[in-house]
Amino acid sequence: MNAIALDIHNLKKTYAGASTPAVNQLSLNVKAGAIHGLLGPNGAGKTSTISIVAGIAKFEGGSVQIFDYPLKTDIQSIRKLIGYVPQDIAIYPQLTAVENLIFFGRLHDLPIKILKNNIDDLLQALGLFEKRHEKTKHFSGGMKRRINLIAGLLHQPKLLILDEPTVGIDVQSKQAILSFLQEINRQGTTILYTSHMMDEAEKLCHFVSIIDQGKVIEEGTPDQLKQKFNQANLEDVFIHLTGKTLRD
Amino acid sequence: MLFRDKMGLAFLVVMPIALVLLMTLLQDSTFKALENEKIDVILVNFDQDILGEAMITALDSAEIFNVSVCQTKDSTAVNRAKKLVNEGSFKMGIVIPTGATKQIRKVISGEIKKQTPMAQSNSISKEYKANIQLFFDPIIKASFKQAVSGAIREIMAQIQTQMVFKSYTKALERITGKPNDSDFPLKTLEIHEEVSGSVLQSDLPNSSQHNVPAWTVFAIFFMVIPLTGQIISERNEGTLERLRTFPTPIFIHFSAKILVYTFVAILQVFLLFAMGCWLMPYMDLPKIEMIYFGRILWFTVFVGLAASSYAITVGILSKSAHQAAIFGSISVVILAAIGGIWVPVYIMNDTMQNISLISPLNWALSGYYKVLLHQSPWFDLWPEILLLSLFSGINLVLAVHFFRRQKR
Numbered sequence: 001m002n003a004i005a006l007d008i009h010n011l012k013k014t015y016a017g018a019s020t021p022a023v024n025q026l027s028l029n030v031k032a033g034a035i036h037g038l039l040g041p042n043g044a045g046k047t048s049t050i051s052i053v054a055g056i057a058k059f060e061g062g063s064v065q066i067f068d069y070p071l072k073t074d075i076q077s078i079r080k081l082i083g084y085v086p087q088d089i090a091i092y093p094q095l096t097a098v099e100n101l102i103f104f105g106r107l108h109d110l111p112i113k114i115l116k117n118n119i120d121d122l123l124q125a126l127g128l129f130e131k132r133h134e135k136t137k138h139f140s141g142g143m144k145r146r147i148n149l150i151a152g153l154l155h156q157p158k159l160l161i162l163d164e165p166t167v168g169i170d171v172q173s174k175q176a177i178l179s180f181l182q183e184i185n186r187q188g189t190t191i192l193y194t195s196h197m198m199d200e201a202e203k204l205c206h207f208v209s210i211i212d213q214g215k216v217i218e219e220g221t222p223d224q225l226k227q228k229f230n231q232a233n234l235e236d237v238f239i240h241l242t243g244k245t246l247r248d
Numbered sequence: 249m250l251f252r253d254k255m256g257l258a259f260l261v262v263m264p265i266a267l268v269l270l271m272t273l274l275q276d277s278t279f280k281a282l283e284n285e286k287i288d289v290i291l292v293n294f295d296q297d298i299l300g301e302a303m304i305t306a307l308d309s310a311e312i313f314n315v316s317v318c319q320t321k322d323s324t325a326v327n328r329a330k331k332l333v334n335e336g337s338f339k340m341g342i343v344i345p346t347g348a349t350k351q352i353r354k355v356i357s358g359e360i361k362k363q364t365p366m367a368q369s370n371s372i373s374k375e376y377k378a379n380i381q382l383f384f385d386p387i388i389k390a391s392f393k394q395a396v397s398g399a400i401r402e403i404m405a406q407i408q409t410q411m412v413f414k415s416y417t418k419a420l421e422r423i424t425g426k427p428n429d430s431d432f433p434l435k436t437l438e439i440h441e442e443v444s445g446s447v448l449q450s451d452l453p454n455s456s457q458h459n460v461p462a463w464t465v466f467a468i469f470f471m472v473i474p475l476t477g478q479i480i481s482e483r484n485e486g487t488l489e490r491l492r493t494f495p496t497p498i499f500i501h502f503s504a505k506i507l508v509y510t511f512v513a514i515l516q517v518f519l520l521f522a523m524g525c526w527l528m529p530y531m532d533l534p535k536i537e538m539i540y541f542g543r544i545l546w547f548t549v550f551v552g553l554a555a556s557s558y559a560i561t562v563g564i565l566s567k568s569a570h571q572a573a574i575f576g577s578i579s580v581v582i583l584a585a586i587g588g589i590w591v592p593v594y595i596m597n598d599t600m601q602n603i604s605l606i607s608p609l610n611w612a613l614s615g616y617y618k619v620l621l622h623q624s625p626w627f628d629l630w631p632e633i634l635l636l637s638l639f640s641g642i643n644l645v646l647a648v649h650f651f652r653r654q655k656r
Contacts, residue, residue: 015656051656054492054493055492055493056489056490056492056493056655056656057655057656058655058656076495079493079494079495080495082493084490084493086486086489086490088485088486088489089485089486090485090486090487090489090490091485091487092482092485092487093485094252094253095252104490104494106496107491107494107495107496107501108494108495108496109495109496151490
C-alpha cells in the first residue's frame with residue numbers, strides 16, 4: 001500500500017453565493033489498495049470533496065491527481081479509472097436492473113459480452129440476480145442501493161468513490177454492501193468512502209480523515225486515532241474533534 | 249424509457265390524432281370558402297337591353313362573380329348600390345347607363361354606313377361613349393381591384409366586338425341580299441392554363457393539406473413536454489449528474505435521445521398522414537395524397553431532429569419540471585402561432601408573414617407544403633432542411649454548453 005491512488009493538495013471550492021469555502025485548502029492522500037474513510041459532520045465538505053474528485057464539481061484552487069493523472073487536464077483518463085456511487089439512488093426507475101446496468105456499462109464503452117458477464121457476477125455477489133428483470137422502481141431501498149453500487153463497479157474501477165453508500169437501508173443490505181466492499185478491496189480496488197456512521201467506518205476503513213469546515217483536522221488509522229485521543233471508539237474521537245454542537 | 253412511458257406515448261400519438269381530426273373538421277368549411285370564394289357584385293342595369301343582359305350573362309359565366317342585378321329606371325339606385333358596396337355587402341358595383349346599347353348601336357351603324365356604298369353623311373356623335381361605372385369596396389387591395397377591372401373590361405370588349413360583328417353581318421345581308429346567320433366566334437384565342445405536376449390543384453392547400461402537416465408539426469414539437477420531463481427526472485434522480493463521471497461525452501447521450509424522439513416523429517407523421525389518406529375521406533374531408541410519402545418521411549427526420557434538440561435545450565435550461573412544462577408548451581404554442589400552424593401564413597398580413605419566417609415550425613410546414621402541393625423533389629427542400637439542421641445543431645451545442653456550465 002505505498003503507491004498513491006489519490007493525491008489532493010490545497011483543494012479549495014466555494015459555491016456561488018456562499019460566504020465561506022466548502023472546501024478550504026484541503027490536502028489528502030489515499031494509498032492504493034486502501035479503504036479510506038472521509039468523515040465529518042454535516043456541511044464539513046465531504047460530498048464537495050468527492051464530487052470534485054469524481055469530476056462533477058468545479059474547484060478554484062489546489063490540485064487533484066488520481067493515479068498520477070491530473071484532474072484538471074486528464075479528466076477522460078481519470079473517468080476510466082474511477083467508479084462513482086452517489087448518495088442519491090441515481091438509476092432509472094422505469095428500467096429493470098439489467099437494463100440500468102447495461103445502460104451505464106455501455107457508457108464505459110464495455111463490450112456487451114464482458115459487460116453482461118460483469119453484470120451477472122455483480123448481481124450474484126450482491127444477491128440481486130433473481131430480481132434482475134424487475135423494474136427498479138419496485139425495489140426496496142436496500143436493493144436500489146445495491147444496484148446503485150453495482151452501476152459504479154461495472155468497469156472494474158481502480159478507485160471507487162462512495163458517498164454514504166449505506167444510508168437509509170436495513171442491516172442485511174448494509175452488511176451485504178460492506179462485505180462486498182471488503183471483498184473488492186481485497187481484489188485490489190481502492191475505496192474512498194464518506195459516512196456519518198462511525199462504527200461502520202471503524203470496522204471498514206484502513207485509514208480515516210476527519211474533516212471539518214473544509215479542512216482535514218485529523219487523520220490516521222482508526223486505532224491510531226483512538227490511541228492518540230485516548231478514546232474507546234471512533235465516534236468518541238469524532239465528537240472529541242468536532243464537538244457536540246449541532247450541525248444543520 | 250419512452251416506450252415504458254405509456255402516458256407519454258399516448259400524449260405523442262393520441263393527442264395529435266385528435267387534434268388533426270378536430271382542426272380539419274372545424275376548418276374544412278373555411279378552407280372550402282377560401283378555395284371557392286366568389287366576388288359579390290351588384291349590377292345596376294338602367295340599360296335593360298343587350299349590353300346589360302350580355303354583361304349579366306358574361307359575369308355569371310365567368311364563375312368568379314356572384315351577381316346581384318338591379319333592373320331599374322330609378323336613378324337613386326346608384327347611390328343605394330354605392331352605399332351597399334361601402335358597407336362591404338358587395339365587393340364592387342357596376343352601373344350600366346340608360347340607353348347604352350342604343351348609343352353603341354348608333355355609333356357602330358354610323359361607322360358601317362361610312363364604310364359601305366350606302367354611306368351617308370352621318371349625324372351620329374362620335375364622341376359618345378357608354379360610360380359604364382365601376383365602384384369598389386374601399387378596403388379591397390389595389391391588385392384585386394386591378395384584376396377585377398381587367399376581367400370586366402375583357403367582358404365589355406367581348407360584348408362590344410359581338411355587337412360590331414352582328415351589325416356588320418346585318419349590313420352585309422342588306423348589301424348581298426343573302427341571309428347570314430353566322431355567329432362571331434367569341435373565343436378564337438384561348439389561354440390554356442395548366443398547373444405543373446399531376447396532383448397539384450393550387451398554391452393554396454385544402455383543409456387536409458394544411459391541417460394534417462400543420463398539426464403534425466405541432467405534435468412533433470410538442471415532444472418538448474415528455475422529453476423535458478424526462479431530462480428533469482434524470483436531474484432529480486441524479487442520473488444526469490452521474491453521467492458526468494462517465495468517459496462517454498454528454499452529447500452522445502443527448503444525441504441518443506434525439507434519435508429516439510426523431511423516430512417517434514416519423515411514427516407520428518406515418519400515423520397522421522395515413523389518417524389523412526385513408527380515414528379523412530370517409531369523414532367527407534379532402535384526401536392527403538401519399539404518393540410522395542418517402543419524401544415526407546425523409547423530411548420528417550430533419551423536423552424530428554429540430555424538435556427533439558429544442559426540447560433537450562429547454563430541459564437543460566429549465567430548473568424544474570413545472571418550469572419546463574410551462575416554458576416548453578408556451579414557446580411551442582407561440583412558434584406555432586407565428587409559424588402558420590393555427591392560421592395559415594398566406595392569410596396573414598405582410599408583417600406577420602415576415603415574422604413567420606423565424607419559426608422552425610414554419611420551416612417544417614413549408615417543407616411539407618412543398619411536397620404535398622408542388623411534389624417538390626427532395627433537393628428543392630434544401631432551404632428548409634438547412635434551416636432545420638442549423639436549428640438542431642445550435643440547440644445541441646447550447647444544450648451541451650449549458651450542461652457543462654451547470655457543473656457545480
